Amino acid sequence: MRRVTCLPTLEKQRARHFVNAVEAFADECTSAEPGELLNRLRQVKKTLRRTGLDNALNDGTAAEAFALVRELAGRTLTRRHYPCQLMGGWLILNGMLAEMDTGEGKTLTATLPAAIAAMAGIPVHVITTSDYLARRDAENLAPLYRVLGLSVGVVTDDMQTPAERRAAYACDITYTTNKQIGFDYLRDRAGGHTRSRLDRLLQRCGETMQQPVLRGLCFGIIDEADSVLIDEATTPLILARAVKNSPAPEHYGVALACAARLQQGRDYTQHDRRIDLTPHGRE
Numbered sequence: 106m107r108r109v110t111c112l113p114t115l116e117k118q119r120a121r122h123f124v125n126a127v128e129a130f131a132d133e134c135t136s137a138e139p140g141e142l143l144n145r146l147r148q149v150k151k152t153l154r155r156t157g158l159d160n161a162l163n164d165g166t167a168a169e170a171f172a173l174v175r176e177l178a179g180r181t182l183t184r185r186h187y188p189c190q191l192m193g194g195w196l197i198l199n200g201m202l203a204e205m206d207t208g209e210g211k212t213l214t215a216t217l218p219a220a221i222a223a224m225a226g227i228p229v230h231v232i233t234t235s236d237y238l239a240r241r242d243a244e245n246l247a248p249l250y251r252v253l254g255l256s257v258g259v260v261t262d263d264m265q266t267p268a269e270r271r272a273a274y275a276c277d278i279t280y281t282t283n284k285q286i287g288f289d290y291l292r293d294r295a296g297g298h299t300r301s302r303l304d305r306l307l308q309r310c311g312e313t314m315q316q317p318v319l320r321g322l323c324f325g326i327i328d329e330a331d332s333v334l335i336d337e338a339t340t341p342l343i344l345a346r347a348v349k350n351s352p353a354p355e356h357y358g359v360a361l362a363c364a365a366r367l368q369q370g371r372d373y374t375q376h377d378r379r380i381d382l383t384p385h386g387r388e
Contacts (some may be wrong), residue, residue, distance in 0.1 A: 124191045146173050146253065153225040161225065170221045171195075174253065175245055180218065181248045189209075189320040190214040198222070212242055215326050216249060222324045223255050223277040231280045233328045234337075236261040239326065243280040250278060260285050270318045283333045285288060286319075287342045294342055302356035 134142065149170050152162050161167040169193060179185035186194070190210055192215030193203040205211050214229055221227045233239045243259040250257045258273030260281035270289060273279055296317070327333050367373055372386030 125170035134176035
């Protein structure tokens with residue numbers, strides 16, 4: 106696994122220690138009855154919500170959570186996470202880039218940090234490069250997330266209404282593309298949507314307000330990060346919409362004809378970055 110060679114020595118030791126801690130729970134999880142496994146899962150979720158994700162990474166809770174997700178993935182998807190996937194999940198959960206070779210299973214790897222963060226009560230977005238991949242991964246992994254007690258949604262280009270998108274983003278884990286989440290973020294901002302204390306106060310007073318589509322960008326897992334963050338990042342996301350009371354098309358023609366009659370020096374003066382009309386030009 107190439108990414109491990111890029112880690113500092115201390116981080117390598119931490120990653121391997123974490124994988125060993127997950128493996129230590131393997132026998133217990135494998136031999137556990139379904140009811141016992143779900144009881145342990147409920148306890149781990151309570152701990153994650155109470156102590157938070159950062160503490161869970163240091164007190165062993167995250168390792169047990171990884172082991173439970175791994176075992177339930179084996180029982181629901183008939184696929185268990187390999188050690189390289191456990192390490193990849195740990196790296197992502199710690200905010201690092203995980204470079205994985207073809208065949209190492211990026212999609213299954215992402216279920217570990219996605220599930221643990223969601224169980225801690227953090228809204229999770231898994232960001233892919235196409236609607237097809239977002240829909241496929243959400244559908245294929247839904248059985249695992251359901252048994253973990255987590256809801257999963259998907260946002261694609263064919264979802265037209267804000268209500269549909271809002272419902273999908275309200276799920277514990279949402280699969281979407283960089284373009285969809287980028288445009289939804291811009292639309293929320295352009296509409297003046299904020300998650301401020303004033304908004305919540307107005308809601309309590311019974312004021313009706315159009316709600317934002319997103320509920321924050323708290324935790325994102327980016328598939329093909331080099332493509333999304335480097336290659337496609339050079340293409341700007343631009344919103345366009347009609348403006349009320351905008352000038353009629355013929356007004357632009359009149360303005361262009363007037364501008365053509367202006368003479369430099371008499372009607373305007375030109376500077377490095379601006380043009381100023383003279384009194385004669387204003388007349």
